[in-house]
Amino acid sequence: xxxxxxxxxxxxxxxxxxxxxxxxxxxxxxxxxxxxxxxxxxxxxxxxxxxxxxxxxxx
Numbered sequence: 001x002x003x004x005x006x007x008x009x010x011x012x013x014x015x016x017x018x019x020x021x022x023x024x025x026x027x028x029x030x031x032x033x034x035x036x037x038x039x040x041x042x043x044x045x046x047x048x049x050x051x052x053x054x055x056x057x058x059x
Contacts, residue, residue, distance in 0.1 A: 001036055004042040013037070 002015045009035065013036055022033035030047035 002032075002044070004034060004044070006036045006038065006040050006042070008036065008038045008040045029037060 001017070002019070003012050004011045004015060005011075005012045015034055015036065015048050019034045019036070020032060021035050022031075024031040025047075032044040032046065034044060036042065
């Protein structure tokens with residue numbers, strides 16, 4: 001389960017692992033794209049090198 005701050009809802013939204021749209025393991029950490037129920041895609045960087053929840057990750 002993931003909690004994101006969805007700007008479209010203006011609130012926190014609880015998402016299941018079924019909402020994962022992309023998962024990449026990189027030197028910068030694990031990069032996740034999760035899709036809110038409204039269609040907003042939130043980018044999350046996590047893992048050992050993740051640091052912050054939201055990141056400006058190169059595409």
